[in-house]
Amino acid sequence: MDRQRRGKNEGASAQERPTLKTLAFMTGLGVTTVSRALKDAPEIGAETRRRVQLVAKQIGYRPNRAGVRLRTGRTNVISLVLNTDREIMSFVSDIIYGVSEVLSETPYHLIVTPYSRSQDPMEPIRYLVETGSADGVIISRTQPNDPRARYMLEHGMPFATHGRTDMGLVHPYHDFDNHAFAMEAVRRLASMGRRKLALLSPPPGLTYYSHTLDGFADALSEVGATEVPFNTVSIDHTIEQIRSRTAQLMRRDVRPDGFVSSAAAATLAIVAGIEDAGLKLGRDVDVVSKQSSDLLHLFRRELLVVNENFRLAGSELARSVLGWIGGAAPGSLQSLVVSGDVQAFSQPVAV
Amino acid sequence: MDRQRRGKNEGASAQERPTLKTLAFMTGLGVTTVSRALKDAPEIGAETRRRVQLVAKQIGYRPNRAGVRLRTGRTNVISLVLNTDREIMSFVSDIIYGVSEVLSETPYHLIVTPYSRSQDPMEPIRYLVETGSADGVIISRTQPNDPRARYMLEHGMPFATHGRTDMGLVHPYHDFDNHAFAMEAVRRLASMGRRKLALLSPPPGLTYYSHTLDGFADALSEVGATEVPFNTVSIDHTIEQIRSRTAQLMRRDVRPDGFVSSAAAATLAIVAGIEDAGLKLGRDVDVVSKQSSDLLHLFRRELLVVNENFRLAGSELARSVLGWIGGAAPGSLQSLVVSGDVQAFSQPVAV
DNA sequence: TTGGCAATCTGTAACGTTTCAGTATATTGA
DNA sequence: TCAATATACTGAAACGTTACAGATTGCCAA
Numbered sequence: 189m190d191r192q193r194r195g196k197n198e199g200a201s202a203q204e205r206p207t208l209k210t211l212a213f214m215t216g217l218g219v220t221t222v223s224r225a226l227k228d229a230p231e232i233g234a235e236t237r238r239r240v241q242l243v244a245k246q247i248g249y250r251p252n253r254a255g256v257r258l259r260t261g262r263t264n265v266i267s268l269v270l271n272t273d274r275e276i277m278s279f280v281s282d283i284i285y286g287v288s289e290v291l292s293e294t295p296y297h298l299i300v301t302p303y304s305r306s307q308d309p310m311e312p313i314r315y316l317v318e319t320g321s322a323d324g325v326i327i328s329r330t331q332p333n334d335p336r337a338r339y340m341l342e343h344g345m346p347f348a349t350h351g352r353t354d355m356g357l358v359h360p361y362h363d364f365d366n367h368a369f370a371m372e373a374v375r376r377l378a379s380m381g382r383r384k385l386a387l388l389s390p391p392p393g394l395t396y397y398s399h400t401l402d403g404f405a406d407a408l409s410e411v412g413a414t415e416v417p418f419n420t421v422s423i424d425h426t427i428e429q430i431r432s433r434t435a436q437l438m439r440r441d442v443r444p445d446g447f448v449s450s451a452a453a454a455t456l457a458i459v460a461g462i463e464d465a466g467l468k469l470g471r472d473v474d475v476v477s478k479q480s481s482d483l484l485h486l487f488r489r490e491l492l493v494v495n496e497n498f499r500l501a502g503s504e505l506a507r508s509v510l511g512w513i514g515g516a517a518p519g520s521l522q523s524l525v526v527s528g529d530v531q532a533f534s535q536p537v538a539v
Numbered sequence: 540m541d542r543q544r545r546g547k548n549e550g551a552s553a554q555e556r557p558t559l560k561t562l563a564f565m566t567g568l569g570v571t572t573v574s575r576a577l578k579d580a581p582e583i584g585a586e587t588r589r590r591v592q593l594v595a596k597q598i599g600y601r602p603n604r605a606g607v608r609l610r611t612g613r614t615n616v617i618s619l620v621l622n623t624d625r626e627i628m629s630f631v632s633d634i635i636y637g638v639s640e641v642l643s644e645t646p647y648h649l650i651v652t653p654y655s656r657s658q659d660p661m662e663p664i665r666y667l668v669e670t671g672s673a674d675g676v677i678i679s680r681t682q683p684n685d686p687r688a689r690y691m692l693e694h695g696m697p698f699a700t701h702g703r704t705d706m707g708l709v710h711p712y713h714d715f716d717n718h719a720f721a722m723e724a725v726r727r728l729a730s731m732g733r734r735k736l737a738l739l740s741p742p743p744g745l746t747y748y749s750h751t752l753d754g755f756a757d758a759l760s761e762v763g764a765t766e767v768p769f770n771t772v773s774i775d776h777t778i779e780q781i782r783s784r785t786a787q788l789m790r791r792d793v794r795p796d797g798f799v800s801s802a803a804a805a806t807l808a809i810v811a812g813i814e815d816a817g818l819k820l821g822r823d824v825d826v827v828s829k830q831s832s833d834l835l836h837l838f839r840r841e842l843l844v845v846n847e848n849f850r851l852a853g854s855e856l857a858r859s860v861l862g863w864i865g866g867a868a869p870g871s872l873q874s875l876v877v878s879g880d881v882q883a884f885s886q887p888v889a890v
Numbered sequence: 891t892t893g894g895c896a897a898t899c900t901g902t903a904a905c906g907t908t909t910c911a912g913t914a915t916a917t918t919g920a
Numbered sequence: 921t922c923a924a925t926a927t928a929c930t931g932a933a934a935c936g937t938t939a940c941a942g943a944t945t946g947c948c949a950a
Contacts, residue, residue: 205669207906218930223908233928250670254608255906258935263605265650272636277832281631285623288653297672299616299650302639318556319601321648427837456837481628486778486807487838558936569900574938584898606936609905 206249214243226251251295264295266509267322269312269336271329272304274391274424276451278480279328279498283350286502287326294510296323310335317343324509326350330361332395346512348505348521351395360508360521364496366396366450368526370403371410373448373476376492378411382446382474386418386437388430388458390450397422400450416444423451430454434461438473445473452479459488494527501525557600565594577602602646615646617860618673620663620687622680623655625742625775627802629831630679630849634701637853638677645861647674661686668694675860677701681712683746697863699856699872702746711859711872715847717747717801719877721754722761724799724827727843729762733797733825737769737788739781739809741801748773751801767795774802781805785812789824796824803830810839845878852876 204210212219217240225232225240226249232240243249257263268287270280284298291298299322303312309329313336316322323346327336330351340347341357348360370387377385387404390397408415421433437443438461449455455477459469467473470490477484477491480498484491508521555561563570568591576583576591577600583591594600608614619638621631635649642649650673652663660680664687667673674697678687681702691698692708699711721738728736738755741748759766772784788794789812800806806828810820818824821841828835828842831849835842859872 205671208908209906219906220908220931221929224929227908231928236928248669252609252906253670253672254605254614255935256908257605258603258609258905258937259907259909261935270635272639275632277632278628280635281626281628284621284631284635284651285653288623288651292653297650297652299648300635300639301648302636302643318599319604320556321604427833431837453834456834460837482778483804483807486782486811559938560936570936571901571938572899575899578938582898587898603936606905607938609907609935610937610939612905 205252206247207252207255210247211240211244211249214247215240261320263321263323265297265299265322266291266324266326266506267299267301267316268326269301269303269316269328271309272302274305275328276453276480278452282480282498283326283328283502283505286499286504287506288502289499290503290506290510296510310339313339317345324348324513326505326509330395331393332398334395346509346518348508348512350501350505354395358519360505360512360518362501362504362508362523363396363525364501365524365526366390366399367403367406369478369494369496370400370448371407373492373494374404374407374413375411376476377446377448377474378407378413380446380474383413384416384442384444385413385446385448386416386444388418388447388449388451388454389422391422391424404448413446416442418444418447423449423454425454427453427457427460430457431461431464434458435464436461438462438465438467443473447473447475447477449475449477452477452481452484455479455484455491456487459491496527497525556603557598558603558606561598562591562595562600565598566591612671614672614674616648616650616673617642617675617677617857618650618652618667619677620652620654620667620679622660623653625656626679627804627831629803633831633849634677634679634853634856637850637855638857639853640850641854641857641861647861661690664690668696675699675864677856677860681746682744683749685746697860697869699859699863701852701856705746709870711856711863711869713852713855713859713874714747714876715852716875716877717741717750718754718757720829720845720847721751721799722758724843724845725755725758725764725797726762727827728797728799728825729758729764731797731825734764735767735793735795736764736797736799737767737795739769739798739800739802739805740773742773742775755799764797767793769795769798774800774805776805778804778808778811781808782812782815785809786815787812789813789816789818794824798824798826798828800826800828803828803832803835806830806835806842807838810842847878848876 208219208222211222215222221232222240225237226244228237253264268284287298301312301316303309316325317340325340325345325347327347328350330349330353332354334353337349337353337359338355338357341359348362350362352361352363374385385408389400418437421430434457447458449458455475458475462469462473469475469488475491477493478496479493480496484493504523511521512518559570559573562573566573572583573591576588577595579588604615638649652667654660654663667676668691676691676696676698678698679701681700681704683705685704688700688704688710689706689708692710699713701713703712703714725736740751769788772781785808798809800809806826809826813820813824820826820839826842828844829847830844831847835844855874862872863869
């Protein structure tokens with residue numbers, strides 16, 4: 189249970205980690221001067237500044253994070269808050285890499301703060317705000333009226349959301365244009381002669397649920413197609429649930445001849461369900477799906493895909509939070525990305 | 540650029556965050572006493588102890604991490620070191636959740652420390668050790684002679700590896716028995732009458748590469764099958780590379796009638812390659828693949844799968860590092876897991 | 891009564907950093 | 921010449937915690 193502190197290792201060959209005091213001693217200056225010299229304060233002589241910075245670089249000085257944090261309250265930490273059981277696999281992976289990429293050139297560390305199905309989504313947020321464990325937060329699964337965003341806004345915690353809110357409050361976000369996605373998907377299906385379309389939507393409650401539904405509806409009326417209701421499942425349901433519901437649907441008299449799916453894994457289930465019902469993809473029905481990594485075309489080459497780049501989302505979100513922390517106006521840190529490339533893979537790769 | 544410190548908010552309705560001093564004032568004790576009372580030190584009277592702990596709980600006292608860290612050197616941080624571009628998607632996601640699950644009941648935070656293709660894998664390790672940014676580290680992509688493990692061992696940084704090393708040094712690890720996996724896979728293919736088998740291996744250099752190869756070879760000789768060399772690609776190659784190499788291979792005169800694949804994404808590429816060559820899965824060739832989430836059977840029901848549980852790996856690794864930090868013998872913190880369930884999905888789900 | 895001792899409790903210092911309130915020296919204006 | 925001012929630097933304090941070295945009290949044996 190007891191842990192040895194990393195004490196002064198006198199006599200050992202290993203060097204003690206340099207601090208401001210070390211630098212002060214080496215340069216013959218006071219710690220205050222050294223501290224200011226390192227951050228280019230104007231009241232330090234140009235030569236002194238250069239000298240201090242040179243020595244610091246030479247001996248590999250790195251500010252002690254605990255010291256800075258205790259003194260300033262700045263943690264140099266960005267927290268990514270994730271749902272442990274509902275988050276899309278590739279989302280987690282890609283967004284972490286996207287965030288990391290941006291943070292790697294800064295003193296910021298990325299901490300992952302998870303919460304599970306059973307927990308209140310507010311809990312990790314309250315924890316972060318109350319303990320001041322991060323300078324900025326990134327959240328996903330954003331809702332139109334999102335208590336997390338409201339809370340952080342009220343408590344002055346900089347954050348960015350993946351997806352927009354709709355509360356009349358302004359904050360940084362990054363969003364994929366799901367309205368455009370749904371429209372494009374419907375148009376695509378319509379252009380192939382599909383007229384009775386079903387939508388496997390995002391989970392109701394999240395903002396992009398209605399974005400997707402609106403886009404779907406708008407395009408339906410534009411192209412004069414009709415909807416076959418398929419709202420007993422969403423992409424949050426299990427593969428098995430989606431599969432059996434799809435099969436059920438496809439066995440009905442009025443069945444869709446086209447699907448729009450908001451997630452790749454769910455699409456696998458839809459296709460399985462279609463085939464369970466004895467129908468054939470590309471002949472009886474077509475499917476347009478979002479995907480975040482280029483794997484669906486390997487699955488069934490008849491699938492139509494739209495790509496959503498989660499890595500980009502991660503980078504943008506990180507940039508936004510850092511921007512807010514750095515004092516930029518939250519309203520200027522919003523981005524909406526449209527994926528133009530609806531593509532089909534109809535030809536096998538030539539060898 | 541300038542950041543306001545979270546100063547004392549006198550007059551504001553928001554409470555100042557309680558510290559030991561707050562507790563000391565409220566209980567009428569000294570901060571030292573309060574500090575010790577909270578950690579059940581024996582020299583504190585039983586009643587005092589209870590009283591302090593009660594008040595602490597009531598006002599929601601939480602130790603300031605920066606204070607603890609500055610004073611003790613303990614960071615209460617576990618770092619997960621990940622390769623930004625070679626790591627399997629589901630691995631990242633699942634291992635993070637596995638680790639989180641264990642850490643959630645402790646004061647530890649999880650920080651993700653990434654490194655990219657272009658970087659020396661040692662760089663993040665050196666950073667962590669030199670700056671003392673974590674109390675423990677988890678690494679993946681372990682090599683037989685792993686400089687990262689050696690370095691951390693030399694510098695007294697507790698860690699756990701996903702995969703074993705082979706340097707005669709003892710440290711915590713969690714590993715999936717890839718020797719057993721490869722043997723089971725070969726046996727399975729042999730039992731279906733497959734005799735000429737190809738292996739899509741892990742990347743050479745990693746420890747489980749040779750484990751897999753050995754298991755493959757051992758089982759080949761056991762069942763009297765032969766190997767069709769397929770070692771110009773590994774699961775680290777791109778989908779396209781694996782796909783075209785597979786197609787190439789399948790067009791040769793002596794082509795395999797069975798594949799063993801060490802990763803699910805790679806398996807998609809193998810199947811695509813097989814079909815590119817005009818052959819049919821289940822008829823001309825069978826494939827056994829590892830997978831970490833139950834999706835491959837949706838892809839082609841003829842696929843034979845073995846499950847590797849990365850979430851479990853994450854939990855085990857976290858437990859191991861915590862154990863080491865807590866003073867347990869590193870040799871007692873090793874686990875090897877065997878996946879017995881080789882399973883095939885031959886029947887569509889009945890509806 | 892005194893000394894010894896256990897049981898409880900306490901003040902001070904230190905971890906590394908930044909900020910506040912200076913100090914010393916040189917420079918300028920009149 | 922003197923005061924005012926700018927320039928370059930500095931010590932002390934504080935952030936919240938823990939460890940060290942006491943301090944106080946009551947109790948018991950001598």
